[in-house]
Amino acid sequence: MSRRRMDRTRRTRSQGFRGLLVAAVLALVCGAAATVLKAADNARQIMEESQKRSTAQSQRYEGLLQVFDAKGKVSDKRWTLERLGSFGDSKMVLRFTAPAEVKAVALLVVNHPDRASDQWMWTPAIERDRRIALQDRSTRFFGTDFSFEDLEERDVNQYEYTLVGDDTVDGAATWKIQSVPKQAKSSQYSRSLIWVRKDNYALARIENYAKDQLVRRLAYSDIQNVQGIWTAKVLEMTDVRRNSRTKLTLDKLQYNLPLKEDAFTLQALRR
């Protein structure tokens, strides 16, 4: 066999081998991608279902906020919250009712589907409202373990989801889903793990990560059916780095009340 022929044969074999390899790799990649896509689709469907089931046109409750610091000191605050609108496109007014020093301090949150929320705060003692700037949303919400961003609603469309697996939370079977904010969404968290109960699609737990470090954990408990919506009556946020936690207990919770649009404006906040 001439040298040229040998070379051609070797080249042909080599090309054939390479073709097989590419095909195999493509098959593997496509297969994996298909699996990931399916899982992602499932995750998104779960989250959409969860959001759909918890959707209400309006909401009102009285909350008790208890902050337990690392030394065990407890401070209480009470507020009433009213929300109008659906996920990602809602408005919310939160008014503190106790203690006396903070009574009538109010917060207006306007959520947008395509960008971070706008937030204003009203302080009656100086009769001033202040805008809480977008870049400040990672700031702790008045000494609690929630940040201003945590007060915003998580619209499904603002995140990418991946189903990580199954898990059990407080004896209930859950899906464990990873969410990553889309580019458009500015978040202090690089990703979150969300546990969704399989029986009623209620959220059971959220863990928030910043650069792969767990920073906050939100636990949902005392999940009850209120007007057909499975709702956690107790939310407990733990700040892992500070070793402190804040417990929010919802009372007198009502959904789909006839709330007026003009109650969710800066003018209304000042009233």
Added chain:
Amino acid sequence: MILLKLISWPYFRKHVLRTLLTTAGIVIGVAVFVGMHTANQSVLFGFNHTVDRIAGKTQLQVTAGETGFNEEVLETVQSAPSVAVAVPVIEAVVDTGIKGRGSLLVLGTDMTGDRSLRDYDLEEGDEAVIDDPLVFLAQPDSIILTREFAEANGFGVNSTLALGTVLGPRQFTVRGIMKSSGLSTAFGGNLAIMDIYAAQRMFGRGRTFDRIDLSVRDGHSVAEAQQELQRLLGPGFQVDSPAGRGRQFEAMTAAYSMMINISSVLALVIGMFIIYNSFSIAVTQRRSEIGILRALGASRSQIRWLFLGESAVTGIIGSAFGLLAGLVIARAIAASIGTLMRDVYGVAQRADEIATDPRTLGLAMLIGVITSVVAAWIPARQAAAVDPVQALQKGKYQVLSAGESRLRAGVAAVLVLVALVCLVGSGSRIVFYVGFLLVIAAALLLGPLLALGLARLLRPLLRAIRPVEGSLAADSLIQAPRRTSGSVAAVMLSLGLVVAFAGMSGASYNSIIDWMDGALNPDLFVSPSQDVVIRTLRFPQEMGQEIAAIPGVSRVQPVRNARIVYRGTPVMIVATDIQSLSQTVQRKPVVGDAETMWRETAAGRGLTVSDNLAELQKIRLGDTIEIPAPHGTIRLPVVAVVVDYSDQQGTILMDRTLFQQYWHDDSVNLFRVYLQPGATVPDVKARILEHYAGERQVFVLTNRELKEYILRVTDQWFSLSSVQIAVAVLVAILGIVNTLTVSITDRRRELGVLKAVGGLHAQIRGTIWLEALTIGALGLILGLGFGAVNLYYILEIVHRDIAGMRLDYVFPVRVALALVPTMLGAAFIAALWPAESAVRGSLVEALEYE
């Protein structure tokens, strides 16, 4: 080195006092240099430290001079893609009312976002200690203190303290204490943090912020962000790094730094003359020693290097002690310079620590050694030129030869002529300063000749006073002019400086008093702060009507003044009701006519500028000047130039409506109040205070009180003169003691003979005293003459480079008269010890030669 050890060291040991006096010359020069510069640097450091600490992680700051700007600007800044975090800030200096604690710098910030930029580093871990962050924001009386301030005054969390606000004294509740680091070290620890919106209310800011601090988003450079913000905000805003504030402060206080530089340089020159004098004397005294060395084979070069080596060693030792003394001086005067800066420039800062800059210390050391070596250069050359044969001819070497006198006179005449030419063509700054230096050089060259001539003139007078002692004293000076010339030159230089500064301060006083009489003629001034220069507290304009309604008040003029940045320099805007002003003050423009000035300025069609601004910024009548403001750029012609001393960098007078239009700011810094005929100042003052008691913080100054306040600040500004007088007196004493000590040593034989032939102790003493008084008188006469010329140049420097103010030339007669007894007294004191030394000297030793 061997020569230094074998020749110089024994000489130093034998003449300890003279060595100390020689060294003292350089000690004084270096000490004044280091003291003044270090104190000034400490104040600047204190300011920069405060800016730096407060800035935290701030990369850029948005300001509009001192005026502040509307809140809406914050949203514009926050919306810039290159901005990561932008938070508003208000700063106010308030009186704590706590004795010995001075003012408190209150930083108003938006705590919901500010912690991204500043680490408050609170006690007992994070914000739990702001007992409740929501309460902190909800209650406008909330305040956070530094640990230093809290501990020094016994405050803890939840304790209360009273602070002066525009709403009157208000009780604040301490809701947090910062640890002793970082931010808390700003303003010497006298720092407090409060919510910005509460601060707006407490300090009368309306809906404005002083500035916005921001950090730049990752992926963008600071320069990009700066350009983007400048484009978004327009030229009425400054977007600069926090260090830019320090640069502005330095620009604002440039006049003071210039004064300090002039004083320091002259102190060094004076020190140089003491050294020169000492070494000249040493050379003449050691002529025989030099002659022997030369006879033994020492080269001229070796002799020269021997003296230069001695001077270098003296310079090193003197500079080292000068550094230490300078630091002591700096510590003593830093606080008062800080107060002066606050009173003159209205920028509060503290200088609790001395900022020792190694570069300043190194430079001072170097200057000290170089000065010493330069001062000894001529004596060293003279020593090297000593003829061994002439070395034993005592006394001859101290005479100025006719040739040398002619040469000196000739060179001096040329220098004076060139200086005159420089003066005629002094459009150039360099030419002007060269001319000034030539005048100093001519004065130094002519000094010995004039001293000799004056001594001859004084001889009959001295003989008339005391026939024997007077003649001996005068002859001693006439026969040895070299011995005396250095001391006389040093005294002349120091007195020249004193006269110039005194003349300048006197001229400033006269001009300021004229200006005050013309411009500041209201009966009362209503201010929100005790220090009228502190502009961080402001009144709402509605107060004007309220004051006008008080019985006895006929007219109220609101004044808003604030520094803005004009052509990169901070200048003062004074906005008031020009129409009303034109009816109450008599101000004739130095350029332009009064009628046009009032009419055009009142109508907002023109601007009136101060003469110092016109001089410093080269503005002429009719020039259109552009003032960038937050809401547009003012482009108006200059319709008049007036004398105004409101600010050293210059003042722009405009109508209040114009200011409101371009700054959207109607707040007021000061109300000028005129009374109705028949109303008395105490009554109306009491009514105003009563009207606002418990409601607003109001300080009512009478016309006299305000003028006294301004003159007190002027006094502080010119307090530098008193330091210079002290240095001058010290220099005179040192120089005269030095000269007399040598004179007595030189004349031991003469004095011994005098005693041997029956001269009384009183006569010996009298001779020395008269000699000292004559040196003092010579220095005084020449000093006053030199001062007269120096004053002209200093006034020109003030006009051209320091403050742009044209001050009238008035020779400070009172200061000159006060200097006569001061300097003669100093001369007499300087003569006491040498006279006793002469009286107690051994007759045997004195006549040993005979």
